[in-house]
Amino acid sequence: MPPLTRKPTMRDVSRLAGVSTMTVSRVLADPETVSRETRSRVLAAVEQLGYVPDRVAGSLSSRRTNVVAAILPTLTNVNFADTAHALTEVLRPADYQLLIGYTMYRLDEEERLLRAMLPRRPDAVVVASSVHTKTASQMLLRAGVPVVEIWDNPGQPIDHAVGFSNYEVGRAAAHHLISLGHRRIGALGPGRDGEARDFRGEDRMKGFAAALREAGLSDEWVLHFGDVPVAFDHGRQSFAAMLERAPDVEALFAVSDISAWGALMECQRRGIRVPDDLSLLGFGDFDFGRQCVPMLSTMGIDARAIGTAAGELLMRLLHDDSGAAAAPERIDVGFRLIERETTAPSRKRRKNGRKSS
Amino acid sequence: MPPLTRKPTMRDVSRLAGVSTMTVSRVLADPETVSRETRSRVLAAVEQLGYVPDRVAGSLSSRRTNVVAAILPTLTNVNFADTAHALTEVLRPADYQLLIGYTMYRLDEEERLLRAMLPRRPDAVVVASSVHTKTASQMLLRAGVPVVEIWDNPGQPIDHAVGFSNYEVGRAAAHHLISLGHRRIGALGPGRDGEARDFRGEDRMKGFAAALREAGLSDEWVLHFGDVPVAFDHGRQSFAAMLERAPDVEALFAVSDISAWGALMECQRRGIRVPDDLSLLGFGDFDFGRQCVPMLSTMGIDARAIGTAAGELLMRLLHDDSGAAAAPERIDVGFRLIERETTAPSRKRRKNGRKSS
DNA sequence: CTGAAAGCGCTTACAG
DNA sequence: CTGAAAGCGCTTACAG
Known part of the structure; x- marks a missing residue:
């Protein structure tokens, strides 16, 4: 087999290991379902080729991106950065990545961000605001994924809310x-x-x-x-x-x-x-x-607690795969003098x- | 046509507008190449169905995600947050989104992040470090996309560098x-x-x-x-x-x-x-x-200047589509007492x- | 435990 | 200016 100049695909790995692509896919996603011997042959091929799976293709097939969109006013504010950190830490073990955007406290920017982010099919949206343009509200409502509004106590929540009054x-x-x-x-x-x-x-x-x-x-x-x-x-x-x-x-x-x-x-x-x-x-x-x-x-305010609670809520929502259909939750983390x-x-x-x- | 319960696809739009999906695709990506009449018919269909294009599918076809991976030590540090802000602002007009990760100043975390991010096929990687594990260096070297190391003046840059000594x-x-x-x-x-x-x-x-x-x-x-x-x-x-x-x-x-x-x-x-x-x-x-x-x-240090320079460098690199093959650049933003x-x-x-x- | 077939929803590369 | 065909690289849903 001549060395590849292009980036190796799962097909290349499967040929080298003498198995089907399905088996390669299983080794990577769910190793226990494959026999020990086949598994090690596949892993050797992965190693030899330096194969890096393409999650863009994977996402299209599985209809899950493992991406959570996070819309914050600004990251320059340590409190929001702390919330983002805490959220990241809860989502990390489940292999979710954060797609972060900043609104600079502008409603039109939030709408613009949503327009840019939603086509990337995030599995959930976390947004640090409970005030949105009419269009933005509609976009969130129709996104078909869980939405969590944080840092507030919205009168009319879009979906879920984690914050305080x-x-x-x-x-x-x-x-x-x-x-x-x-x-x-x-x-x-x-x-x-x-x-x-x-x-x-x-x-x-x-x-x-x-x-x-x-x-x-x-x-x-x-x-x-x-x-x-x-x-x-x-x-x-x-x-x-x-x-x-x-x-x-x-x-x-x-x-x-x-x-x-x-x-x-x-x-x-x-x-x-x-x-x-x-x-x-x-x-x-x-x-x-x-x-x-x-x-x-x-x-x-416990900024990290907001991120943690939002993250844990999402973990429940995304793994129950009742998904966006679950009853809206509302979590108040409180505040103290x-x-x-x-x-x-x-x-x-x-x-x-x-x-x- | 019965109302759709599933999320509308480009196919649905094309049928409603009485055109091919290619025409819908063109209207969305490059409106000038479509006749005014057809265009307005397509846009009306988009509007009526509430169509949101699926960029996951788009990325798989076009082999471009319009995502830039940014690896920072922490966002809790305002200087890095400022760099991220400036980077976002430069990339925004070209419709690039930032995928942000935090290493908490740990080399093993950087490697882990790379392993999580690279499969998402970012069009470029910006990393605020010039010290990496051996594996991480190899991953960056083989990523096949431009890499910019920022906030330093690396002795052996992976690819490009924007920072200071x-x-x-x-x-x-x-x-x-x-x-x-x-x-x-x-x-x-x-x-x-x-x-x-x-x-x-x-x-x-x-x-x-x-x-x-x-x-x-x-x-x-x-x-x-x-x-x-x-x-x-x-x-x-x-x-x-x-x-x-x-x-x-x-x-x-x-x-x-x-x-x-x-x-x-x-x-x-x-x-x-x-x-x-x-x-x-x-x-x-x-x-x-x-x-x-x-x-x-x-x-x-001008933290924003680092983000701006890195962003502008990437814009040149990504639009010349010489891509990762371009000669490594090294930009020193300096410092002042x-x-x-x-x-x-x-x-x-x-x-x-x-x-x- | 393993695989062949179909398809996810777009864009590329032609062709007219 | 518009479209039919092929394909991006995976996973789903069967089947054995």
Whole structure:
């Protein structure tokens, strides 16, 4: 047999081993179903030719790609990267690969991505959003594979959901700052003017504002500032804007730790003491918030848990091969207030001693 | 025609439009080659059926998947995420999708990933490493598609390379600290004991140590500490270890800004003034280093430029369809010293006034 | 335990 | 500008 110049196929392997392609296919997919002797002959041929199976052809035949499409706002945000990591780890043993796309928080980009990804026939779709264009929703609905919306608690889920209520996070944040005795309370929220929108962040702001109003406080300092996605600079600049509007603000909730830390740095530059002069509460429990001085108080989310739960849900769904037909599941991973060093009782509360609980 | 329960195929569209599948294929791939009338009839059928083309089948026929495999150490590191973002943006107009994998800085994981990805027949492979297992090197060599090693300056490139010399970064870092008059100079390097290894970081340390020796200084405080990948905590802990070994150290180069910032926080906790008591120089020019107080001096790398250059190289390679046969290119994006607020002349230098340049 | 036949849903390479 | 035929490289679904 002359050496091959083209890439060897299963046919080449089968000829060299003196078996049918079916037997080669079995050795690779399900070795136990082939006799030991035949198996070793096939494996030797595979080795000798340097055969690499073609899963594109395999996928077309079997109608399974072993690919999961993951649509995230951005990978630059460690929390989403952590979710992707955790998801990868759960899917890996079953030999699933992640096809990742970024929307940069844009609905039109999400739709574009879906249009690019769905033709590649992923076995499932994980999407970090519960707000979609009409077309995107339809595409997901008709995809014929399980869809998992993550990082939120959608009112009208497409299919499955793994996340938490951003609205409730905002409410809990407000309750905490109120319980510390603060009255002049504000928030550094995401801008709402551009093409890019952080709807989850907006939900947190809504919950926060609602809780302020319920407590009889003003929500006029719930600011929406700058472009999405927020970078460290958002904290700095939105905080400067806040100070012009409300120089005597006592406590601040930021749309994310990224923003909260930026504000903290701005406080250091301006000589504003945190938490003595100002309480600062972030969101997301980012790594740097545990290390900075003072350590950042935050509304903690377990980003890895979201990836793990979504992955395990998919494993169940894909292996039961009831597939997309399974009853929609909804998993809430919750959140928790993490009090560290940037939140403290109000001045008044401190001066008078602790009157109320 | 009865409504379809299965997913519509190109055949269904062609029948509804009264044309051959070839015409449907042309309308989708190359609309100009079809008459306007036929085209609109086909598009109407596509619309009516909600037809989504199957690119798995398409890829098998055309022998092109329009997928680029990207192997990165971790996405949790913003610099690699930025590279991935930039790469995506260049490839998007040509309708390429990224298949991303993480090695967690492990050679065996890289090999495993290659084994999982190559059967999916990516049109190119981008890998953020120039150190591979023997098997992995062979797999890349025989893949038959362009391979781009990024974030380094490999001695023996597999194929193409886009990056910079980590060794020279280390040397330049040392030269800078020496030129500031420091003599007791150390480094916070990555551990070398575990399965996970940061070979690029180790190269920076090697260059750094070499430059110290060339200047007649001791390299005994070039520490290798902890597990890879380094987190913020690495800076804190390795700095504590450094202080036990060399309490009077004057200047420190860290394997990354992540580590440098951790050390900076530890300095704040211990009341060590930066840069008055200690100069601190990072690597990577991360976002937070531009925002923290004091702002971090660093050896800056343009992570996005690496992704962009790799993407543009691939576009040339894939469209010339000389493909893997093209002459290997090697692109150096360079690096630059970014002096901010954590590096300053040595005490002695400051006391005596500036003697030498 | 093994194999021959058919087919997955497209595109290539002609041909007219 | 359009189409019939062949085939990409596997797996499914039988059959023995």
